Amino acid sequence: xxxxxxxxxxxxxxxxxxxxxxxxxxxxxxxxxxxxxxxxxxxxxxxxxxxxxxxxxxxxxxxxxxxxxxxxxxxxxxxxxxxxxxxxxxxxxxxxxxxxxxxxxxxxxxxxxxxxxxxxxxxxxxxxxxxxxxxxxxxxxxx
Amino acid sequence: xxxxxxxxxxxxxxxxxxxxxxxxxxxxxxxxxxxxxxxxxxxxxxxxxxxxxxxxxxxxxxxxxxxxxxxxxxxxxxxxxxxxxxxxxxxxx
Numbered sequence: 001x002x003x004x005x006x007x008x009x010x011x012x013x014x015x016x017x018x019x020x021x022x023x024x025x026x027x028x029x030x031x032x033x034x035x036x037x038x039x040x041x042x043x044x045x046x047x048x049x050x051x052x053x054x055x056x057x058x059x060x061x062x063x064x065x066x067x068x069x070x071x072x073x074x075x076x077x078x079x080x081x082x083x084x085x086x087x088x089x090x091x092x093x094x095x096x097x098x099x100x101x102x103x104x105x106x107x108x109x110x111x112x113x114x115x116x117x118x119x120x121x122x123x124x125x126x127x128x129x130x131x132x133x134x135x136x137x138x139x140x141x142x143x
Numbered sequence: 144x145x146x147x148x149x150x151x152x153x154x155x156x157x158x159x160x161x162x163x164x165x166x167x168x169x170x171x172x173x174x175x176x177x178x179x180x181x182x183x184x185x186x187x188x189x190x191x192x193x194x195x196x197x198x199x200x201x202x203x204x205x206x207x208x209x210x211x212x213x214x215x216x217x218x219x220x221x222x223x224x225x226x227x228x229x230x231x232x233x234x235x236x
Contacts, residue, residue, distance in 0.1 A: 012167060039195050045227075046224070047228075050217060050220040050221065050224065050230065050231055050232050051231065052230050052231050052233075052234075061217060061221060064210040064221060065221055065224055065225075068221070068224070068225045069225075072225065076209070094177075094226070095225055095226055095227070098173065098226045098227040098228075099150070099227045101150065101227065102170075102172070102173075102174070102227035104172070105170065105171070105172045110170075110171055110172060112171060113171045115171065116172060127172060130175055131172070134174060134177055135174055135177075136177060138176060138177065140179060142180070
């Protein structure tokens with residue numbers, strides 16, 4: 001069985017099934033949409049103020065953070081069918097997976113290890129899938 | 144000016160200029176390996192320091208990962224957020 005991500009020179013070869021790529025791309029689209037919707041827990045988790053004593057970041061910081069979130073998720077959506085990635089794109093995939101994982105955590109109100117451990121089997125599987133993707137990408141990128 | 148006086152002035156200026164901290168908060172879904180990697184990358188810390196801070200976050204729920212001026216603290220905080228890590232800034236206690 002081949003590794004899902006492996007380094008060859010300065011490229012990361014991606015060997016994951018189409019269904020998983022589509023599942024991840026859909027999750028990225030949903031995360032991008034929810035991040036901009038101020039009524040969602042995802043918005044607060046990904047774009048809540050960095051100084052909790054104020055209601056909003058300053059406009060420049062707000063814009064920068066929004067662009068970062070959209071940039072990483074957008075880059076993943078654009079490249080999700082690619083068979084090999086540049087190092088920069090692989091790094092964006094790690095960011096995108098982390099953003100999806102954080103949105104998942106916010107949606108499921110995971111605050112403690114106990115919350116995490118009480119996830120349904122299906123949700124637990126989704127979380128492990130994202131964590132494994134991050135771990136394997138780091139391993140390939142840092143090898 | 145004496146060396147003592149210079150030192151005292153420098154220390155006072157530093158205190159005035161360095162009132163902000165970057166706090167990294169624990170979250171139960173981010174992998175320890177990811178957190179260590181991001182801390183190393185963002186702050187250019189060595190592995191030992193990044194691992195110590197990560198384990199402090201893991202065991203105590205939070206850690207002051209950097210302190211200094213507000214502008215830089217904000218920039219570091221934004222960099223941590225680009226990996227969806229829970230980070231905030233606050234005035235030094």
